[in-house]
Amino acid sequence: MKILVCISHVPDTTSKINFTEGDTKFDKNGVQFVINPNDEFGLTRAMWFKEKQGASVDVVNVGEADTEPTLRKALAIGADNAIRVNTPAKDGFQVAKELAKVAQDGGYDLVIAGRESIDYNGGMVPGMLAKLLKANFVNTCVSLEVEGDKATAIREIDGGKETLTTSLPLVIGGQKGLVEESDLKIPNMRGIMMARKKPLNVVDPVGAEEKTSADKFEKPAPKGDVKLIDKDNLDELINLLHNEAKAI
Amino acid sequence: MSVLVYIESENGKFKKASYEAASYAKGVADQLGSSVTAVTINAENNEVLGTYGVSKVLQVNNDQLSKFNADAYADVIAQAAKNEDAKVVVLGQTANDKYVAPIIAINLEAGYASNVVALPESTSPFTVKRNAFTNKAFNFTTISSDIKIVGVAKNAYGVKENETSAAVEDFSPSLDASDFSVNVESVDKATDKVTIADAEIVVSGGRGLKGPENWDMIENLAETLGAATACSKPVSDMGWRPHSEHVGQTGKPVAANLYIAVGISGAIQHLAGINASKIKVVINNDPEAPFFKAADYGIVGDAFEVVPQLNEKLKEFKANNA
Numbered sequence: 352m353k354i355l356v357c358i359s360h361v362p363d364t365t366s367k368i369n370f371t372e373g374d375t376k377f378d379k380n381g382v383q384f385v386i387n388p389n390d391e392f393g394l395t396r397a398m399w400f401k402e403k404q405g406a407s408v409d410v411v412n413v414g415e416a417d418t419e420p421t422l423r424k425a426l427a428i429g430a431d432n433a434i435r436v437n438t439p440a441k442d443g444f445q446v447a448k449e450l451a452k453v454a455q456d457g458g459y460d461l462v463i464a465g466r467e468s469i470d471y472n473g474g475m476v477p478g479m480l481a482k483l484l485k486a487n488f489v490n491t492c493v494s495l496e497v498e499g500d501k502a503t504a505i506r507e508i509d510g511g512k513e514t515l516t517t518s519l520p521l522v523i524g525g526q527k528g529l530v531e532e533s534d535l536k537i538p539n540m541r542g543i544m545m546a547r548k549k550p551l552n553v554v555d556p557v558g559a560e561e562k563t564s565a566d567k568f569e570k571p572a573p574k575g576d577v578k579l580i581d582k583d584n585l586d587e588l589i590n591l592l593h594n595e596a597k598a599i
Numbered sequence: 600m601s602v603l604v605y606i607e608s609e610n611g612k613f614k615k616a617s618y619e620a621a622s623y624a625k626g627v628a629d630q631l632g633s634s635v636t637a638v639t640i641n642a643e644n645n646e647v648l649g650t651y652g653v654s655k656v657l658q659v660n661n662d663q664l665s666k667f668n669a670d671a672y673a674d675v676i677a678q679a680a681k682n683e684d685a686k687v688v689v690l691g692q693t694a695n696d697k698y699v700a701p702i703i704a705i706n707l708e709a710g711y712a713s714n715v716v717a718l719p720e721s722t723s724p725f726t727v728k729r730n731a732f733t734n735k736a737f738n739f740t741t742i743s744s745d746i747k748i749v750g751v752a753k754n755a756y757g758v759k760e761n762e763t764s765a766a767v768e769d770f771s772p773s774l775d776a777s778d779f780s781v782n783v784e785s786v787d788k789a790t791d792k793v794t795i796a797d798a799e800i801v802v803s804g805g806r807g808l809k810g811p812e813n814w815d816m817i818e819n820l821a822e823t824l825g826a827a828t829a830c831s832k833p834v835s836d837m838g839w840r841p842h843s844e845h846v847g848q849t850g851k852p853v854a855a856n857l858y859i860a861v862g863i864s865g866a867i868q869h870l871a872g873i874n875a876s877k878i879k880v881v882i883n884n885d886p887e888a889p890f891f892k893a894a895d896y897g898i899v900g901d902a903f904e905v906v907p908q909l910n911e912k913l914k915e916f917k918a919n920n921a
Contacts, residue, residue, distance in 0.1 A: 357846060362732075364848050364849070364867070364868045364871075365867055365868070368732045368735040368736050372734070388849045389849070393849070394632035398786065405807075417707070421632040431704075442710070443711065444704070444710060447701075447705075455902070465888040469732070469733050469849075470731070470732055471731050471732075471738070472713065472714055472730065472731055472732070472733060473711075473713055474697050474701070474713050475700070475701040475704065475711055475713065476701075477701070478669075478698065478699075478700070478701025478702050478704075478705075479701045479702075479704060479705050480704075482701070482702050482705035482706070482741075483705060487780050487781050488669065488670070488781065490669070490694075490697065490698040491694055491697075491698070493842075501783075503645070506694075507694065507843070508694045508695070508776070508788065509693050509694045509695075509794050509795075509797065510788050510789065510792070510794025510795070510796060510797070511786065511787050511788030511789060511794075511843075512786075512787045512788070512843075513786050513787070513873050514783070514784045514785045514786075515781055515782060515783055515784065516781075516782050516784050517780060517781040517782065518780065526849075527842065527845075527849050527850065528842055530828070532836050533836070548799055561710075561743075562708075562709070562710030562711075562742065562743055563710040563711070563712060563740050563741065563742050563743065564740065564741050565731075565738050565739070565740050566726065566739050566740070566741055567720075567738070568731070568736050568737065568738050568739070569728075569736065569737040569738075569739070570735075570736050570737075571734075571735075571736070571874070574892070574893060575895075577891050577892065577894045577895065577896065577897040578882070578895065578896050578897070579891075579896075579898070579899065580896060580897070580898050581898075582898050582899065582900030582901075582904070582905050585786070585898075585905070585908055585909050585912050586912060588880070588896060588898065589909075589912055589913060589916050592857070592878070592880070592898060593916070593920075596857070596877075596878045596895065596896075597600060598800070598856050598857035598877070598878045599800070599825065599857065599913075599916075
């Protein structure tokens, strides 16, 4: 089985989010970039398929050269090859079209992407990519087994789970649950050394056009001070929730 | 040229999020000087959508669609959009909505903005405000394609009544085998519990509760309030509570009216995930916990004393205000 894992290069979850150039650009200053957490669960699941079922695992990112350390980290975790499509990521549509070209050229059986990136939270690349490839698609996937060309997936739904059966080629929008948090692979020294020698191919974009543009950003209004209520005066809390907040 | 809204139903019944999507579609239609057409799948009582400004309902009744199927549902919605020559397609942001929207976007060659929190800033260009960076910021996105798809975030625009008379018509989309290549084998969903996605109120517990055996008080408080229960990331990582209850940046987002955090310190990732909730209450014995900076109301105190007392008092309040 040939697996392609799509890797988004995103600010670490603890990052303070700021904007620059008149609130039109994300301020990368002092921000640590990481593999998108939803993609990291998918990558670790791909490693499981590699170890147990002899799959090959490539990783891909659509972005400029500054995303390469993130791809090297994916190689250090155990991916075989990395591909970078040399163009800035503009929107979900453009990224999905660029990824579709890579996926078609590589003839992958399974494409794993995160259900959404934690920066723009678009949540659209996996589904768009699947349809561009005319592949089957399971979103918010929390479990995946593959036998031959048959796949069984579990999907998170609002308030529960759904078990689905389908076949390859398949694209999933993955998330936590594909593997446990404690099973996430941290690159060891040997992995990091080996990653330096693994191929990282830079390919030209097909020049897909975006359909949306993120023009401007705004931070939420600063929060007013918390109203502290004495623990021996819980009636006051109920009164405030009822009469002031109208929440109960 | 109308605004098309997909109205989700469950076992034939609409939910609050459905009415919110309809209300939003009416707001957009008013801006465009247009009207709202809804498409529903195996739903009952379609006339009620008129209450929220829908003037026409395309009702699809088809046994093949009795279980949710993303490809088939997306195909139905895309065909309805073409039928109506819709330039704007509105959906909610339930798990199913988020599953179908990108598929519709490819079917219609349309740009899609998800997690939208307000009516368009302008309709030409078509610019919407949406949540980004997991609620740490807003982002103004312009959709430049001919057809625009908007996913409306839960509990942001709200339900607005706009009495209209809805004409209900049958709609029979053409479906083919390729729509059914992913099949639901089984659904595991607790029917007697409020889900985090639907809940108006969420009661959430953290490490401060010391162990899974102490969750009764969280569940009791939730029961009194008709709330869903949730937990912080460490709690689900340690296996005290199921992953499905984990809320935060890598867990589920919460956009409730009221979020009550018990024994949760308020790590930045947790706060990001629950930030879309309207009113936040924190109960924690550490006055330095970061959650106090993000909350509307706070109680510094021992959860093991405060929560049972609060529950008793709320029961009284509920009894007196029933």
